[in-house]
Amino acid sequence: MPRILFIASHRPGRAPGQRFRFEQYFDHLERHGIQCELSHLVTAEDDAVLYRKGHYFRKAGFVRRSHAIRRSDVDRMNEFDIIFIFREALMTRSTRYEEAFRRSGARIVFDFDDAIWLTNVSDANRRWAWLKGAGKTPHLIAMADLVMAGNDYLANYARQWNGRVEVVPTTIDTDEYQAVPRNEDGPVRIGWSGSLTTIQHFQYAIPALRTLKARMGDRIAIDVVGDGDFREPSLDIVGKPWRKESELDDLRAMDIGIMPLPDDEWAKGKCGLKGLQYMALGIPTVMSPVGVNSEIIQDGSNGFLARGEDEWVERLTRLVEDAELRRRLGAEAMRTVEERYSVNAWKDRYLELFTELIENKR
Numbered sequence: 144m145p146r147i148l149f150i151a152s153h154r155p156g157r158a159p160g161q162r163f164r165f166e167q168y169f170d171h172l173e174r175h176g177i178q179c180e181l182s183h184l185v186t187a188e189d190d191a192v193l194y195r196k197g198h199y200f201r202k203a204g205f206v207r208r209s210h211a212i213r214r215s216d217v218d219r220m221n222e223f224d225i226i227f228i229f230r231e232a233l234m235t236r237s238t239r240y241e242e243a244f245r246r247s248g249a250r251i252v253f254d255f256d257d258a259i260w261l262t263n264v265s266d267a268n269r270r271w272a273w274l275k276g277a278g279k280t281p282h283l284i285a286m287a288d289l290v291m292a293g294n295d296y297l298a299n300y301a302r303q304w305n306g307r308v309e310v311v312p313t314t315i316d317t318d319e320y321q322a323v324p325r326n327e328d329g330p331v332r333i334g335w336s337g338s339l340t341t342i343q344h345f346q347y348a349i350p351a352l353r354t355l356k357a358r359m360g361d362r363i364a365i366d367v368v369g370d371g372d373f374r375e376p377s378l379d380i381v382g383k384p385w386r387k388e389s390e391l392d393d394l395r396a397m398d399i400g401i402m403p404l405p406d407d408e409w410a411k412g413k414c415g416l417k418g419l420q421y422m423a424l425g426i427p428t429v430m431s432p433v434g435v436n437s438e439i440i441q442d443g444s445n446g447f448l449a450r451g452e453d454e455w456v457e458r459l460t461r462l463v464e465d466a467e468l469r470r471r472l473g474a475e476a477m478r479t480v481e482e483r484y485s486v487n488a489w490k491d492r493y494l495e496l497f498t499e500l501i502e503n504k505r
Contacts (some may be wrong), residue, residue, distance in 0.1 A: 253287035260413030322425035334397030351455035422476035
């Protein structure tokens, strides 16, 4: 049976990039005779310290264990037909393990969903940014037999160093992401979902949300999911932590989903995941027109694009005041995801790409 070793940082079900780019395809690949194994570094215990200040001894212990895991992967690398590297083998400047994998009999796939050639670290680890290896990205791309990039912006970057680049969008499992009837009682809930590392993007929406709250008062409520420590008293926001078991319920509680972004190089590499999650559940979505967002959203048809504070206030006001508009945009959003950004739409392409690599290896 052909075997693929997936090299990534986080355990199964934990990290959005992994979940929505390759983990959700494991069952389909295995039904077609390809065995999938994920080798990860970060445990649940590590999560408690890696994205918080201090804990230097435990972070050093994590680095030592990470090297041990990757050495073990190198020892058995010839047991696999494909080694699939998501972003990097080790969260440092080192490329030693990718270079070792390249010397194996396996074909190498390199997959990325962010502008990882730019340095981007959490606030808690900013003093250690020099350890990150953003500059190694071209080398990793050049070593791959196949590069899978989350959008055209990333793919165009990768094509500078590799001629075998496929645009493969981040996708949603629409068999799992099912819409439920909306609750029309109570305030209209405007929601943002993200993580500890992306909560900074929510800040771009705060001025517009303050204006909206001043106009509408208790007619609206604002939810933040992904950072349990986040507080914004002016908007009555108490952030909720992300939990896999409550993720869908937290999203379904939203009547409107928002994805504000700065217009910078890092944001241009984003793959629109937050917006796609809202849209798959029939939640009308407002996004900043940055990067792939302008491809996902046809303004006024399956959602809204908003550039500045005035546009954010205008779009959100229309949605809050018009339940029928919310239903119509939500329905078109679901159609968009099913047709263009779903596992069902892309699972056979994944299978084709991996089968081709396996056959060429043989």
